[in-house]
Amino acid sequence: MEAEVVQTVANPDAIPQVGDEKALIVAVSVGAVFAAEEGEVYGAGVAFPLLQAVQTVNERLLQVDPSESERFQVILICTNRGHQRQKERLQSSAKAHGLHKHRFSFPCEDDFTDTLRENKVHLFLTTDSTEATRAANQGVLSALLDPLSASGPSEQxxxxxxxxxxxxxxxxxxxxxxxxxxxxxxxxxxxxxxxxxxxxxxxxxxxxxxxxxxxxxxxxxxxxxxxxxxxxxxxxxxxxxxxxxxxxxxxxxxxxx
CATH class of the missing domain: 3.40.50 (Rossmann fold)
Known part of the structure; x- marks a missing residue:
């Protein structure tokens, strides 16, 4: 059986890159970002307003100081095998929704926590309580997103x-x-x-x-x-x-x- 390899994909539409030593790195599960819908583009999930707000913070930080380096860096992390077979659809969906992500990461389901640690993630957000617990047990600060998250403002x-x-x-x-x-x-x-x-x-x-x-x-x-x-x-x-x-x-x- 072939070993599964983590694949990280850069997004060419991303805002200017932030050095890892300064970035506040947030990983968000793909399942929280997109809703499972038919069609070429995934629908917006509960994390959608959060990611819009994060993007707004980054843009406003650069308005205050174009050289600002302490900004959010977002990783969309995919642990679902079904989603992993839809890499192009995920990227096109992010672009269609105007979410300028830093990169996508596609680890295998069994070792996604290793990917969180290797990427020095400061916060992992997910709708899956099992994933949140696994990440927390490996020393990664985690928080659960629920339907209430979808009611958060997109501008703040x-x-x-x-x-x-x-x-x-x-x-x-x-x-x-x-x-x-x-x-x-x-x-x-x-x-x-x-x-x-x-x-x-x-x-x-x-x-x-x-x-x-x-x-x-x-x-x-x-x-x-x-x-x-x-x-x-x-x-x-x-x-x-x-x-x-x-x-x-x-x-x-x-x-x-």
Whole structure:
């Protein structure tokens, strides 16, 4: 049986390349980006608004400073064998939807986590909880996308930090450190923009613990150079009531119930 080889495909329509040492590298599963539809072009999946927003952040960063090197670099990672046989269709679909990706990656299903580590991915986004768990177990910070992600705005990237990922000793140390490292990088990006009309919005959500817990989380984030745009202390109110109003593209850390 022939060994399966990871194939990485550059996108000639991509925006200018970002050096890996400066880039904030996000891998997104192809299954989250495209919906399985008949025809030459795949339909838009739940990650579509997120990728549009990421692209907007990159474009605005270059408007602020054409030499800016700390930008998002997105990898569309395909672990589904059916999708892997549709490489050209995937690339043409990305172009048709105006998603200027850096590159596609087609690892085999069994070792996609190796590809994440080899590409020094800072965050892996997927709709598959099994994939997210496998990646997290291999030390790659992961977040699940769900139908709510599809309601996020395309002109502003909205990232929600949950207090447990910032404060709780019960979180795995590596996970907490990875969240804080990512938050620090996002904070630096956010500071490139003014208070109003920013293409990047950082939100803090505290489900339990009252105002003191919210203050502690804010203090921790600020010590990492992260200033949030919005903070919500729910005091035990189910988060499901407010998330549709906040419209985050993804949550970092499982919010407390």
């Amino acid at each position: 990237l909205r990232v929600l930090f949950c207090a447990d990922a910032i404060l709780d000793p019960g979180q795995k140390t590596g996970t907490r450190e990875a969240v804080q490292a990512l938050a620090s990088r996002l904070g630096r990006m956010r500071r490139r923009f003014g208070l109003a009309d920013s293409p990047l919005s950082l939100v803090l959500l505290t489900s339990h613990g009252g105002l003191s817990r919210c203050r502690s989380a804010l203090k921790t984030l600020r010590s990492d150079g992260v200033g949030v745009d919005e903070a919500y202390c729910l005091g035990g109110t189910p988060r499901g009531l407010i998330l549709p109003l906040l419209r985050p593209h993804f949550l970092l850390g499982a919010a407390e119930e």
